Amino acid sequence: MRPHQIGAIAVDKVIEFEFWFDPSEAFPDYDVEVARTHRDWLAPDFFDFAQMKIRSSVHSYILRTSKYCVLVDTCVGNDRDRVQPMWHRQNRNYLENLARAGLKPEAVDFVMCTHLHGDHVGWNTRLEGGRWVPTFPNARYIFSKADYDYFNAARPGDRHYPPMADAVRPIVEAGQASIVGNDFAVDDELAIYPTPGHTPGHYCVHLTSAGKQAMLTGDLMHHPIQVNRPDWSSRFCYDPEHARRTRTRFIDDHADRDVVIFAAHFPGPTAGRIVGTERGTIFRVTGP
Numbered sequence: 001m002r003p004h005q006i007g008a009i010a011v012d013k014v015i016e017f018e019f020w021f022d023p024s025e026a027f028p029d030y031d032v033e034v035a036r037t038h039r040d041w042l043a044p045d046f047f048d049f050a051q052m053k054i055r056s057s058v059h060s061y062i063l064r065t066s067k068y069c070v071l072v073d074t075c076v077g078n079d080r081d082r083v084q085p086m087w088h089r090q091n092r093n094y095l096e097n098l099a100r101a102g103l104k105p106e107a108v109d110f111v112m113c114t115h116l117h118g119d120h121v122g123w124n125t126r127l128e129g130g131r132w133v134p135t136f137p138n139a140r141y142i143f144s145k146a147d148y149d150y151f152n153a154a155r156p157g158d159r160h161y162p163p164m165a166d167a168v169r170p171i172v173e174a175g176q177a178s179i180v181g182n183d184f185a186v187d188d189e190l191a192i193y194p195t196p197g198h199t200p201g202h203y204c205v206h207l208t209s210a211g212k213q214a215m216l217t218g219d220l221m222h223h224p225i226q227v228n229r230p231d232w233s234s235r236f237c238y239d240p241e242h243a244r245r246t247r248t249r250f251i252d253d254h255a256d257r258d259v260v261i262f263a264a265h266f267p268g269p270t271a272g273r274i275v276g277t278e279r280g281t282i283f284r285v286t287g288p
């Protein structure tokens, strides 16, 4: 996408990969009638009605403020031993894609992981001479304390253990991690906005610049259909009930407001707004 402008902040997206899946695999409460009712805005970008499959994306956002270069969520990464077949021993061109977006790893000032699942921390590190080293040598990496404490307790054999071992702990050991509470802000343009439930310390990234606002929502929602059905939690949510309450409140608070939403897994044109209609809230694409 071309960079999207939020006041003085440019927002760019770098895709690692996209894929299709059956919505009932992700959402236990999935109801096909809801998809049919909202076909006019779900198709073709978000939902393939020929296959009845959902499109999904794994990507990062690059934020360029007047002071800082920030990378939000770092996808799955290469060379990882993972229990998820799609993530196992990937060999993708992510760093080349970053370079195409004009980003050198040394230029990143902050890496913000909305949460510590394996598809949001992977490129924190890369394999060099058999060791996992920080991919972004000059960055502070921002991890929420609640997530760090929870995932750091994972033991070998737990599916949350490998990403901690090869993508989070090496950052802590390199002295580049800031493990932060709910009130953390980089400056007056960039702050975290706590949205626990998907994970214990999940956060959104709140941008405010020149009177404009945006929210990078991480995995608060996995697919635009949840803008209409915020009560549908995913199977990947740590506490589905808590995730449901947090998501519902977020949708209520941001409907019909001038806040641009950039989600971590919405495919295609990810910039949009939450809009109230007679059919409930929907996601209206607003940008590239």
Ligand SMILES: [Zn+2]
Residues within 6 Å of the ligand: 117, 119, 120, 219, 264, 265
């Ligand atoms: Zn995710």
